[in-house]
Amino acid sequence: MNETKVRQLKNGRKLRFTNEDLWGYIFIAAAMIIFCVFTLYPVFNAIYTSFLEYKPFGSEFVGLQNYVDTLKYSKFNLFYKAALNTLVYTAVVVPLSLLISFTVAVMILPFSKKTQSVFKAVYYLPGVASGVALSVVWLWLYDSSPDGLFNQLLGFFGIPAQNWLSSTKTAMLSLMIMALLSSHGTQIITYIAALLGIDNSYFEAAELDGATFFQKVRFIVWPLVKPTTLFLMVTGVIGSFQVFMNAYMMTGGGPDNATTMIGLLIYNNAFEYGKYGLACAQAILLTIVIAIMSLFQFRLMGVDVEY
Amino acid sequence: MATTGLYSQHLNNRKVLYLRNAVIALVLILFAAATLFPIVYMILSAFGPNVSTAGNMRTIFPSRWTLESFQAFFDFSPHSLRWIWNSFVVAAGTVVGNVLFASMAGYAFAKIRFKGSSTLFGVILVAMMIPYQVTQVPLYILMVQKFSMTNTYAAMILPSLCTAYNIFLCKQFFAGLPTPLIESAKIEGCNQFQIFVKIVLPLGKTVLAVMAINTFMSSWNNFFWPFLVTNDPAMYTIQVGLKQFKFANETLFAPMMAGATISALPMFIMFFSLQKYFMEGVTIGAVKG
Numbered sequence: 001m002n003e004t005k006v007r008q009l010k011n012g013r014k015l016r017f018t019n020e021d022l023w024g025y026i027f028i029a030a031a032m033i034i035f036c037v038f039t040l041y042p043v044f045n046a047i048y049t050s051f052l053e054y055k056p057f058g059s060e061f062v063g064l065q066n067y068v069d070t071l072k073y074s075k076f077n078l079f080y081k082a083a084l085n086t087l088v089y090t091a092v093v094v095p096l097s098l099l100i101s102f103t104v105a106v107m108i109l110p111f112s113k114k115t116q117s118v119f120k121a122v123y124y125l126p127g128v129a130s131g132v133a134l135s136v137v138w139l140w141l142y143d144s145s146p147d148g149l150f151n152q153l154l155g156f157f158g159i160p161a162q163n164w165l166s167s168t169k170t171a172m173l174s175l176m177i178m179a180l181l182s183s184h185g186t187q188i189i190t191y192i193a194a195l196l197g198i199d200n201s202y203f204e205a206a207e208l209d210g211a212t213f214f215q216k217v218r219f220i221v222w223p224l225v226k227p228t229t230l231f232l233m234v235t236g237v238i239g240s241f242q243v244f245m246n247a248y249m250m251t252g253g254g255p256d257n258a259t260t261m262i263g264l265l266i267y268n269n270a271f272e273y274g275k276y277g278l279a280c281a282q283a284i285l286l287t288i289v290i291a292i293m294s295l296f297q298f299r300l301m302g303v304d305v306e307y
Numbered sequence: 308m309a310t311t312g313l314y315s316q317h318l319n320n321r322k323v324l325y326l327r328n329a330v331i332a333l334v335l336i337l338f339a340a341a342t343l344f345p346i347v348y349m350i351l352s353a354f355g356p357n358v359s360t361a362g363n364m365r366t367i368f369p370s371r372w373t374l375e376s377f378q379a380f381f382d383f384s385p386h387s388l389r390w391i392w393n394s395f396v397v398a399a400g401t402v403v404g405n406v407l408f409a410s411m412a413g414y415a416f417a418k419i420r421f422k423g424s425s426t427l428f429g430v431i432l433v434a435m436m437i438p439y440q441v442t443q444v445p446l447y448i449l450m451v452q453k454f455s456m457t458n459t460y461a462a463m464i465l466p467s468l469c470t471a472y473n474i475f476l477c478k479q480f481f482a483g484l485p486t487p488l489i490e491s492a493k494i495e496g497c498n499q500f501q502i503f504v505k506i507v508l509p510l511g512k513t514v515l516a517v518m519a520i521n522t523f524m525s526s527w528n529n530f531f532w533p534f535l536v537t538n539d540p541a542m543y544t545i546q547v548g549l550k551q552f553k554f555a556n557e558t559l560f561a562p563m564m565a566g567a568t569i570s571a572l573p574m575f576i577m578f579f580s581l582q583k584y585f586m587e588g589v590t591i592g593a594v595k596g
Contacts, residue, residue, distance in 0.1 A: 017422070023499040024421025031412035032427070034404075034469040039434050042445035049445060056452060104338065107331050110314045121582055122339045124589075128574040129346050130528040132549045133567030136558060137345040137352075149367070181341055189589040195313075203312030216313055242438045245530065249553075266440045271535065276444050283440040290438060 046280045054276035066281035079282065081257055082265040083289075089172065089261060090240040093179045098232055101184045102225070105191035106217060120192065124185030135249035138178050139165070142250075165251050168258040175246055175259055187232050194228040195221065230301040234294050241290050262286055346571070353377065353565040359557055376561035380569070383552065383562055386541050390548035391569065397463045397533070397544060398526040404468035405522045406515055412469070413477020414507050418489055419499060428478065435471045442466075447535055458542040463533050467526065473518050476591065480514035481507060517588040520581055524574060545570040 017025075050066055052059040070079050108119050126134075141149045142164040151161040164174045202220050211219070244263035247253055253260035253268070266286070270279035317324040348367065355369025357379045381387045415421070416428045446466055456462035484507065492502045508515070530546040537543055543551075549570065552563035578585055 020419060021421040024415045024419040024424060027415035028412045030408045031469045031474055038466045042442035043437060045445035046441045107335055110328055119335060120586060126342050126346055128524060128578050129571045130546055132530050132546050133349060134345050136553060136563060137349050140560060183342060186589045189586060193590045200312040270444050279444050287437055287441055
């Protein structure tokens with residue numbers, strides 16, 4: 001297409017805009033201006049800034065130094081630690097929350113439409129409250145004194161009180177538990193929509209062959225909702241790689257950086273230490289990693305998605 | 308009940324059916340209770356005595372019922388009410404911008420054939436995948452240092468005035484409208500603007516409502532960006548304001564929960580009155596995602 005345009009221009013013919021073209025441009029004008037100023041420009045500016053040592057008056061061009069600093073391995077380089085933490089967090093939370101959502105969605109199915117929508121609403125509800133407030137509730141639940149509600153619960157089973165968020169052993173685990181017990185509403189609703197789309201004849205055929213309930217789930221339902229699983233997994237991983245709020249509010253990345261994740265690291269570099277260039281370089285590396293991970297998941301799952 | 312084919316109907320033994328459903332319901336209710344617990348606890352604590360995190364007995368139900376924590380929330384800062392107002396202004400501004408601009412752009416990308424349409428839409432799709440960490444630093448420099456917009460509504464609204472995701476959402480929905488309808492309106496002598504106002508917008512009520520609700524909710528609950536661009540307590544949004552109740556070693560727990568309950572109230576009211584659109588929003592976004 002580009003070739004023909006160039007050829008047209010060479011021939012001295014002007015690019016003619018039809019009436020339809022002009023209407024199109026009028027309709028997208030406002031959106032595109034906003035998009036260019038507040039998305040496109042910042043993206044290119046971030047790439048540019050990643051080659052700078054940023055100073056408010058006269059930044060210094062340092063080439064790839066920010067990338068080298070990020071990737072150079074040393075004991076004090078938090079990038080690898082943060083990357084590992086993010087990876088561990090993602091590897092535990094995303095698959096488990098998908099499994100929970102899938103199980104709940106399957107369990108909601110035998111009920112009437114009305115009961116189904118009540119359950120959907122109840123599972124969606126926790127998602128409408130704000131993260132700031134909920135994270136403080138969780139701080140309180142995880143209180144390390146024996147009075148803390150989680151410790152009271154452990155005490156009930158005769159397990160000694162834990163330090164939850166302030167011990168390197170349990171801090172990450174605590175954040176994971178919190179994520180798993182937060183709202184799965186959108187995932188559950190998406191799964192239910194996919195499950196309701198499965199044709200009944202599959203089950204009738206399986207019934208004739210004497211398939212058990214679990215065989216039906218394993219060999220009919222799970223393969224047929226695979227595109228949904230893929231979609232939820234990709235969006236889940238993308239979201240999890242950017243996780244910031246919980247670590248920021250609950251642990252501040254501690255203890256001993258056990259819960260420092262990439263999102264928090266970038267925030268700290270930018271807005272605590274004012275190293276804008278380094279933060280931009282790390283954000284761009286994060287983008288590349290997310291892109292690769294998404295492609296990888298499509299490859300891994302996509303092979304047998306289309307029957 | 309289309310998919311109940313997955314489950315046996317136990318036609319010969321209704322008792323088994325009822326027992327099975329009762330067990331399933333019990334498990335579902337227990338899990339729901341676990342995920343709802345933090346919110347319930349937040350509301351219960353708000354109606355309890357004015358306590359902080361420093362050495363108090365933790366119980367689920369407050370030791371006595373009182374409104375003193377709400378009083379403490381409003382006494383904490385002279386701007387407490389203003390924070391809620393600020394959140395309303397920012398969320399409303401963001402919603403209006405998105406409903407207006409994203410729906411126009413979404414319609415154009417779906418139904419108007421103009422040069423460069425697919426390239427431009429491709430750019431928007433790619434932009435959707437970029438994590439916010441990339442744009443946050445340049446945006447911060449732009450708004451705070453270049454435009455000197457600290458502590459303004461504009462600084463909080465402008466960056467999300469028309470998001471790539473909402474353009475995508477509208478395009479997906481409008482693409483499903485019948486093209487012959489639009490073509491015949493054109494033959495009748497309508498111009499694109501008339502078609503948009505008289506045909507497309509009325510047919511697109513669902514997506515507009517979904518978009519308005521989701522945008523309002525994410526703006527209302529957004530902490531990060533308002534936190535970056537405000538430092539005057541009078542310009543805080545409610546989420547940034549709530550953070551002020553948490554200090555390094557202590558949190559004014561009950562007043563904060565009172566504030567959190569107040570801030571969650573509009574969301575709950577919206578959720579219960581417009582539930583259908585919340586649910587719709589999930590599936591509209593996911594289809595063909």
